[in-house]
Amino acid sequence: MCLPGTVETVRKEIRKEGQPRFDRRTAILGGMGAAMAVAFPAKAHAVRPAKKRVQDLTHVFTAGFPVFAFDPPARATLVTIPSAGFYAQKWTLGEHSGTHMDAPGHFVLGGRLSPEITPEELIVPIVVIDISARAASDPDTVVTPDDLLRFERRHGRIPDGALVAMNSGWAGKIDDLLEFKGGPAFPGYHFPGFGLDAAMWLAENRDVTGIGVDTLSLDPGNSLTFPVHVNFLGTDRYGLENLANLDKIPPRGATAYVGLIPWEEGSGGPCRVIANW
């Protein structure tokens, strides 16, 4: 419910008493009558993450973000600082929007849902399988068992608990809907994904937590039967879709923090993924 009078009370009281106390912040609410942005000093304090390097692997969650099906996310302004003293938006979104997780229950009856993914599964080693050179000339290519074996020959065994992410070079296409999907509508999409044999090799021969892709779907765009969704999620592991910046982290050695919102009864849903190494 919207509490009657809330916004009016906040606006009135902030205007009456809530001005900043300190000179260095007097500009902040000074322009309340106009929807202008004031120049704002950058935060000066230092931040020290657990390890030295940090890389966001998440796309900005935009209204209109490309989705496989259903409506893209939409946003609306609820209140603004000039009108109410504070600013907030409202969102409408399908769970498979933006950089997001597919939980086992997305394709598996009785499979785990978003709140059942444990925090331990959300802090994991991440490795990157780079198929971008091949994908540049073939949008229907997939990660194969050979790609995984080649990775291991070069970088060592995929670590226990790993999130195995495909870098196909697709993240850079995010602003061109047709390029990102490789077609105007499903069926007819063309983008890379995991081959079923590779996904199941990981589930059966390596102790992985999940797989991830920089495209719209764990399965390649031209799949009609979604065998990776059905079978890999069927091993009670998760998948991540629409990852970004996988070319900016080492193939091996980073830890991924997968900040899945614990959406009630969620089939997965938007998450913030950050790599640290």
Place this chain on the structure above:
Amino acid sequence: MCLPGTVETVRKEIRKEGQPRFDRRTAILGGMGAAMAVAFPAKAHAVRPAKKRVQDLTHVFTAGFPVFAFDPPARATLVTIPSAGFYAQKWTLGEHSGTHMDAPGHFVLGGRLSPEITPEELIVPIVVIDISARAASDPDTVVTPDDLLRFERRHGRIPDGALVAMNSGWAGKIDDLLEFKGGPAFPGYHFPGFGLDAAMWLAENRDVTGIGVDTLSLDPGNSLTFPVHVNFLGTDRYGLENLANLDKIPPRGATAYVGLIPWEEGSGGPCRVIANW
């Protein structure tokens, strides 16, 4: 847009070819005609987070989660496995729902918005200021500078880059709307928060990244002027609201991962917060 025919195509093709390949998963899609959940084996593989202990600090993001103002989150089922071969929900939510961040721009014209909070600010040391004993008898109590000095005498100086979180014992009241808010409507709420002097002492004397509370608001519920929102966010730092389980982590020594979805033009928004130590 909803792509015409998508769901129908997926359903048809999955039914035709997408059955799981392996015996141990044959139960998964077997009950397709009924909305029943099958018994599902727990994931057997081990997960090894960066450090040994992991604690979720996030409430499940529920439809109807208590909000300060506007409508609580709502969810609807888009498709189900029995009907379409896959399951997904749709959400409508205000940015200040669930465990969430207040970005500087929530109260500060020109202040930073969700995508501008850097990944480095999202992996930070967390310390917990426990005022739960006092709050049990006084819902209007606040974190004071004395609480901060007492913390430092006992646990050492608040580390650079810290997220300073108030544990008032309020997280356990989440399922009782009236208890959690301490009143049916604003104005008239009663729950603990940060006192202005304590919040500004942190901003000016310690190198903090942000503050956090286990209640609905950085300011106490009975505040009419929101001075902590105005002034602390005015120092270009963030606040977290509706944190959970702060009694289950050490007062000092854990790292917090703040998985803020980078909501476009966001005034903050839902985030997944996990502590690791």
